[in-house]
Amino acid sequence: MASPDAAADWLRLPAPAKVNLGLRVVGRRDDGYHRLESLFVPLDLVDDVALRRRDAGGVGLRLDPAVPGIPADERNLAVRAAAALLDTAGAKGGVDLRLHKRIPSPAGLGGGSSDAGAVLRGLSALLSQPLGPEDLAALALSLGADVPWFLDPRPALVSGIGEEVAPLAGVPSLSLALAHPGVPLPTPEVYRAYDSDLGASLTRSGPGSNLPRLLALRGEGAVVVSGLFEANAGDAGGGLDPGGWRDLLWNDLEPAAARLCPAVAELREELEATEALAVGMSGSGPTMYGIFPDAGSAQKGARKLAGKSVRTWVVETVASAGRRHEPASPIGA
Numbered sequence: 202m203a204s205p206d207a208a209a210d211w212l213r214l215p216a217p218a219k220v221n222l223g224l225r226v227v228g229r230r231d232d233g234y235h236r237l238e239s240l241f242v243p244l245d246l247v248d249d250v251a252l253r254r255r256d257a258g259g260v261g262l263r264l265d266p267a268v269p270g271i272p273a274d275e276r277n278l279a280v281r282a283a284a285a286l287l288d289t290a291g292a293k294g295g296v297d298l299r300l301h302k303r304i305p306s307p308a309g310l311g312g313g314s315s316d317a318g319a320v321l322r323g324l325s326a327l328l329s330q331p332l333g334p335e336d337l338a339a340l341a342l343s344l345g346a347d348v349p350w351f352l353d354p355r356p357a358l359v360s361g362i363g364e365e366v367a368p369l370a371g372v373p374s375l376s377l378a379l380a381h382p383g384v385p386l387p388t389p390e391v392y393r394a395y396d397s398d399l400g401a402s403l404t405r406s407g408p409g410s411n412l413p414r415l416l417a418l419r420g421e422g423a424v425v426v427s428g429l430f431e432a433n434a435g436d437a438g439g440g441l442d443p444g445g446w447r448d449l450l451w452n453d454l455e456p457a458a459a460r461l462c463p464a465v466a467e468l469r470e471e472l473e474a475t476e477a478l479a480v481g482m483s484g485s486g487p488t489m490y491g492i493f494p495d496a497g498s499a500q501k502g503a504r505k506l507a508g509k510s511v512r513t514w515v516v517e518t519v520a521s522a523g524r525r526h527e528p529a530s531p532i533g534a
Contacts, residue, residue: 211299212327216248216319217354218310219347220377220483220490220518224452226395227360234346234362235392240449241347242372243354243519246379248312249301250279250319254327259295260284268302270385282317282344286324289340290331296324305381305512307388309484311347318351338364347484356521372521376496378503380472381488382464383510391485394457450481458486465489468506475502 222240229235255261260283264273275281283296298320304312321341325332332340341348346363356372359365459465465482468489472480476498477491493499496515503513 211251211253212323213249213251214319214323216250216304216312216315216351217243217519218246218248218304218312218315218516219243219350219354220310220379220481221452222481223449224454224484226453230362236361237346237363238358238360240356240369241350241354241359242356242375244310244377244516245519246304246310246514246516248304248316248319249299250316250323251299252283252320252323252327253297254294255297256294258293260287261295261297263297263299265299265301268306271302271306277316278313278344278348279316279320282320282341282348283324285340285344286321286328286332289336290328292328292331296327305488307385307485308381308488309386309388309482309486310379310488311351311484314345314347315351315354317341317344317348318354321348322352355519368521370521372518374520375518376493376499377516377518378472378475378477378491378493378499378506379483379488379514379516380468380490380503380506381512382462382468383512384462384464384487386458386462386465386485386487388485390461391454391458394461395454397457450479452482454485455482458482462487464511468511471506472502475505477502 219241222242224237224239227236227238260275260280262273262277262280264271264277267273271277275284277300279298279300283298286292287295300316302312304310304315306312318341321337325337338349338352341352342362342364349363350357350359350366353366353368356369358367358369360367455465455469459469465487468487469480469482472489472491475491475493477493479492480489481492482489491499491502493502496517499515503515507513
């Protein structure tokens with residue numbers, strides 16, 4: 202996953218985006234954190250992260266290109282991750298970071314969390330693994346709910362507040378079209394809307410907990426998830442009840458997100474008018490996605506949506522077997 206650049210002593214890593222194939226809010230802890238259930242799958246849309254140790258203390262960041270709304274100082278989650286690991290490990294000196302952004306943020310695709318996860322992986326390697334897996338996971342969780350999964354981004358059932366990660370076997374690649382409305386939708390605002398009386402009432406009509414079904418996809422049940430995805434993505438439905446997709450992709454946060462950002466609902470309608478087999482919202486939004494039978498139909502669907510403000514990408518999910526994360530290019534400006 203990581204490769205050193207001998208000429209400049211840089212360690213380079215890919216930081217993949219993720220998509221949530223469904224997201225259920227199943228409770229709330231006493232400390233206010235929401236307990237979730239979701240199927241996380243990495244995408245071949247990636248940021249590039251590079252690290253190099255330096256004698257001087259602290260963390261330096263070069264953001265290339267500069268992206269409006271993404272800080273290039275200590276507010277950046279990648280910088281915070283590096284600083285936290287250096288401090289926890291008691292390491293001497295500091296680290297320089299270079300970050301090439303492709304993943305939009307905030308978008309529900311985990312871009313900032315993925316950058317932080319890549320930094321933790323890379324800096325741990327440069328420091329000769331100063332923390333054990335459990336301590337590193339705890340440090341990741343202190344940075345954000347998605348960060349523990351990005352320590353090893355592969356298809357997995359993620360639950361709790363992000364600390365419970367159960368990898369799934371048998372998840373093949375899927376062709377997706379992503380659509381971002383071009384406006385930010387901060388995660389805290391979506392959760393506040395969800396917690397309001399209106400947000401709560403809008404989510405009561407959803408299906409019940411997906412946990413029993415998702416657990417059935419693990420281990421010996423790998424054939425179940427393969428059959429589900431292959432039946433839908435391989436032959437335009439394969440006779441499987443469409444409700445199977447609809448229930449699996451249900452996102453409890455979507456009604457609240459759509460209330461804050463009407464473009465979410467508009468993108469859903471537009472995606473449902475294409476050849477998409479199913480449509481969902483990733484994370485807290487506002488990115489919507491459609492699952493298509495193949496890359497060609499995903500390209501066709503994306504072109505229908507691409508416009509002055511809407512940005513679209515055609516991507517592949519990364520299968521459980523794993524493969525290299527290669528950059529995906531945006532179609533719409």
